[in-house]
Amino acid sequence: MNGARMTWRKTLNYVMLTLTGVAAFGVVSILFLILGYLIWNGGKSLSWSFFTQLPKPVGEAGGGMANAILGSLKLLMLAALMGLPVGLLAGVYLAEFGGKTFSFVIRYTTDLLNGVPSIVIGIFAYSLVVLPVKHFSALAGGVALGMMVIPVTVRSTEEFLRAVPGTLREGAMALGASKWKTIVTVVLPAASAGILTGMLLALARVAGETAPLLFTAFGNRYWSPGFGQPTASLPVMIYTYAIAPYDDWHRQAWAAGLILLGLVLVANLGARLLLNRGGAVRST
Amino acid sequence: MSAAATTIVRQVPPQAGPRAFLRRLQSGDEIAHLITLTVSAGILLLTSMLVYELWVNSHLSRAKFGWMFFWTRVWDPNFDNFGAAPFIYGTLVTSAVALCIAVPLGLASAIFLSELAPRKISDVISFLIDLLAAVPSVIYGLLGIFIVVPLMRTTIGPALIHTLGQVPYLGALFHGPNYGVGFLTAGIVLAIMVVPFIISVSREVLLTVPRDQREAAMALGATRWESTWKVVVPWARTGIMGSVFLALARALGETMAVTMVIGNAPTIAASLLSPGDTIASTIASQFTEATGDLYLSALIELGLVLFLITFILNGLARILIVATSRGGGRPA
C-alpha cells in the first residue's frame, strides 16, 4: 500500500464524512433560524388587539387580523368537510374493495392530483365555483383546499388500513360479521390513529396555502358572514402585508406568520409523535 | 374452537339480471363497495374536470398562438401578444439553481443520516427536517423578502459579481445591476424548500441498500467514504434520481415564495442576478386582473403547460422511486 495514497484516501474520507455532517446540521439549523426569526419578530408584534380587532384603514396604525384567523378556521373546516370523507372512503375502497386495474387508475389519479400546483387548483376552483355564481366565496376557497386534502388522506388511509393485521379481519369474519361491518367496527378503529394523523397532516398542509385562495376566497376587510362571501385568511394577509410598504403591516405579517407556522408545526409535531408511538415512521 | 364451527359462506349464484343485483344490494357489503367505488370514481371525475377546464378555457390562446406560444418572448397585454418563453425560462432557471444547491446539500445530509449518524440522532434530525417540509410557502416568502433579499443585495450579490463575475464565460451569470430580487434569490429560497424532500426520500432509499454491499466494499479495503460514495450511492442511484425529480416537480409549481422574491419582470437574461418571472408567479400576479379574454386564456394556457410539466415529472419520479425500492438498484 502506497503510504501517500493511503493518507490521501484517509483524509478524503475524514473530510467528506465531516461535510455530510455539516450539511445535515446546516439544514436543520435553517429550521431553527426560521423559527427563531419568526418568534423574535412575530412575538414582538403579537398583542391582544391582533387577535380581536379588524384591519384598520390603510396607513393607520393598529388593527388586527381577527377576521383572517376566523376565516382560515372556516376554510379549514370546509376543506375538512369536503375533502376528508372523500379521502377516507376512497382509501377504504383501495385497501378493502379495489379491483386491480381500477385501483391502479385511482391511485395514479390521486398522485396526479397531489402533484398539481396549488395555483392551478385555484384556477380550477375559480372556474368551477366562482364564475357560475359570480361570487368569490369562502366556499370556493374551501373547495380548492378540499381538493388538496384528498390525495394525502387517500394515501394515508390506504396505508394504515393495509397495515391492520389480517388476523383481526379474519377473527371478525369468523364471528359472522359481513365485510363492511368488519371494516367499520374492527379495521377502521384499529387504523384510526394513523388515519387521523394523516388527516391532521393534510389539513396542516392546506392551512398554509395561499395561491389557491387568491382567486377563490379573495379577501375581506370585515367579518365574512356565512360561507358565500369572500373571506380574509391568514396566508393571504401575510402576503398582502408583506409586500406593502407600511412598517406596521410588516409587523402584523410577522405576527401572523408566527401564528400560522406555530399551528402548522404543532399539528405536524403532534401527528408525527402519534405515528412514532404507533411504531411506524412515515415520510410524506 | 371446535372443528365443527365452520363458517357457512352463502354462495350467491352468479346470475345476471336486475333481481340478482337488487338482492346483492341488500347486503351491506355491496352498498359499502358501491359507495366507496363511487367516491373513488368521483376523484377520477374531479381530476378529469380539472384537465378539461384547463384545456377548454385556454382554447382562445391556443387557437391564436399555437405552438409559437412556447417560443414567443413577448408578453404584451397591450398589443394582445402573449408568449410563454420568459416564464418557461424563469421556471427552468430558478428550478435549476434550486437543484444545484439542494441536491448536493440534500444528498450529503441523507448520506450522513443513513450511513453515519447513530440511529437516534438520525431519527431526531430526520424528524426535524420533515418539519421543515411542512413550513408554508408564504412564510418562506416572508423570510425571503426580509432576510434573503437584503442579504443578496448588500452582501452576496456584490461578492458574486466581484469574484465569479470576473471569470470569463461563467461571469455572464453574475453581472449587471444587483437588485436583491431575481433568479438567484428565488433559486435559493426554492432550494431551502425542496431540500427536505430530497433528504427524506434519499435517506429512505439509501437505507434499503443491502448491508452486504457495504460490507463487501469495506472488506476489500475501502474507506467508509469510498464504500458509501462508490458502492452504496450508485446502488440507490435511481431512487435518488427519483427524489430529485420529486423536488423538481415541487419547485416548478411553487408560487408564493417565488413571486415575492423574483422581481416580476418577464425577462430572459443570462445573469442570475436579473429579475424574472416564473409561470406560477405570473399566474398569481395577473390572474385576477387579466382584462380581456385572450389575456385570461393565455394565463390559463400557462397553467396547462405547468400542469403538463409537473405531471410528466411526477410520473417519472414515481417510476424511479418504485424501481429502486423493488430492489432493482443495481447500477445500470
Added chain:
Amino acid sequence: MLLALGLAGLAVAQGGTILLNAAGATFPYPIYSKWFDVYHNAHPNVQINYQSIGSGGGIRQLLAGTVDFGASDGPMSDEQLGQAKFKILHFPTVLGAVVPTYNIAGVSGELNFTQKALAGIYLGTITKWNDPEIAKPNSGVKLPDADIVVIHRSDGSGTSYIWTDFLAKVSEDWKKKVGNAATSVNWPVGLGGKGNEGVTGLVKQTPNAIGYIELIYAVQNSIPYGKVQNAAGNFVKADLAGVTAAAAADAKNIPADFRVSITNAAGAKVYPISSFTWLLIPAQIQDATKREAIKDFLKWMLTEGQKYNEGLTYAQLPKDVIEKETKAISLIQ
C-alpha cells in the same frame, strides 16, 4: 368547536347586513378604505369590502360579475365597455397625482424631471442617474454614477394607465414602442411591484430605484418625490393646487360619461401627471337593497366624503363635476 365557529359565522349573516364586494385600483385605496370605514361607522349595517388588486383587476372582476362594483384610475375603453353584458357607469371620486419617487443615497430633496428624462428612463435609453438629461435641471444636486433601477407595476394598474398616458403624450418613442395608455404594457425595462404598495415597498428597499406611485403613498412613507415638467415648461411639485389646476380646464366640459384624461394639461401651475379616478358601477342593479346602498354611498361620497380628500392629499372634485355626478346617480336602476 370548529362547527360552532362556523355556525357563528352563519349567524352573522342573519343580521341584515348589506355586504358589498368591490375591487380595483390601489391608487385611491387609502381614501377609499378611509371612506368605507367612516361610512360603515355611520351606517353599521353596510359593509363595503374593497380589495385593492389594481385597476385591471377591478375592471376584470366587474366584467366577470364577481364584484358589485369596481374601481379604476384608467377609464374603461370602448372595447372593454363593449365586452360587458351590462352598461357600466363611471363615477369620478377624487383627483390624485402620480409622482416619480426615488431612493438615491445622499439625495433627500426634490429632483426636477423633464418629460424627456422620465420617458428615457422608462424606455431604458437613460440608464444612469448622472445622465445629462436628469442632471441638467438639477444643478445643485450631486447625482451618483449609478445604474437606475426602474420599477413599474407587475399587475394591471390604473396608475400605470395614468403614467403611460402621460409618457405617450410627451414621447413619440414611447408611443411607438410601447403603445398608448394601458393598465398593462410590455415594459422595456425594470422590476415589477404589485400594487402601489408593492412599488413603494420596492423603491424604499432598493437603492437607486425610481418608481411611480400615487402621491399619498410617497407622503405616508416619507420618501422623496420629484417635480415634473409640465406642458408649459415649469417644474411643478405634486400638490392639491397643481392637481386641481389640471382638472379645472376640463371640469366644465367633462363628457357625460366622465371619461377624460387630464394628463399633461395646459396651464402654468398644472401638475402634469394628474388624474381622476373612477368607481365603475353597473347601470342596472337587481338587488334593491344593494342598489340603494350604493346610491346612498355615492351621494355621501360626493358631499361628506370629499371632506376627507385633502387630509390624504387627494384633491376634491370640481364643483361642476360633482353637480353632474349627482344627477348621474339617478341613472342607476
